[in-house]
Amino acid sequence: MNISELKNILEVMLFAHGEPLTISEMRAALTGDLSAELIYRALNELRADWENKGLALVVVADGWRFQTRAEYQTYLQRLSPERPPKYSRAVMETLAVIAYKQPVTRGDIEEIRGVTVNTQIIKTLEQREWIKTVGHREVPGRPALYVTTPQFLSDLNLRALAELPPLAELGQLVAPNPYTLDLELSSDAAE
Numbered sequence: 212m213n214i215s216e217l218k219n220i221l222e223v224m225l226f227a228h229g230e231p232l233t234i235s236e237m238r239a240a241l242t243g244d245l246s247a248e249l250i251y252r253a254l255n256e257l258r259a260d261w262e263n264k265g266l267a268l269v270v271v272a273d274g275w276r277f278q279t280r281a282e283y284q285t286y287l288q289r290l291s292p293e294r295p296p297k298y299s300r301a302v303m304e305t306l307a308v309i310a311y312k313q314p315v316t317r318g319d320i321e322e323i324r325g326v327t328v329n330t331q332i333i334k335t336l337e338q339r340e341w342i343k344t345v346g347h348r349e350v351p352g353r354p355a356l357y358v359t360t361p362q363f364l365s366d367l368n369l370r371a372l373a374e375l376p377p378l379a380e381l382g383q384l385v386a387p388n389p390y391t392l393d394l395e396l397s398s399d400a401a402e
Contacts, residue, residue: 212243217253218260231274231365272364272371298335305332309342309357311378316354333357341366 225232234247254275258268266277305328308320320328336342341363347353
């Protein structure tokens with residue numbers, strides 16, 4: 212199989228599958244004994260072929276996928292005006308604690324946030340497949356240990372947790388508004 216034919220096959224696989232594919236998944240679907248290096252080379256050439264188009268071939272935590280370039284998202288939203296789910300500040304803070312301090316227990320999250328974590332917050336993050344339980348801490352009560360998932364990284368277009376913004380930079384982005392602090396604290400306490 213020549214590289215041009217391999218690129219065509221990989222392109223079809225990535226479009227038709229709809230979910231990210233790893234190199235090992237692609238290798239398993241291809242006939243013959245193609246090396247991972249050859250597939251990787253073909254993917255990089257395919258990525259270059261799509262460089263000046265509306266779609267991009269990207270690598271995320273759970274594999275390779277085609278996605279729309281950010282500058283064209285507004286056109287898609289006009290075609291299908293879906294509203295992305297809105298998450299409360301409590302959900303986002305809980306997710307941030309898990310992402311930056313994992314593995315953590317619910318008690319760890321409560322200690323950092325300073326408020327009780329509503330069970331629904333954890334369920335919401337699990338249903339979105341952004342967090343999962345990986346075990347239990349060996350202390351009385353054996354609380355569950357939570358970590359983020361590859362789905363979380365893929366949804367944020369990240370390959371690894373190391374690509375998350377540094378905490379200092381994140382703090383500047385979400386600096387509290389001194390005029391709404393009391394209101395936010397009281398609404399968080401209710402969750």
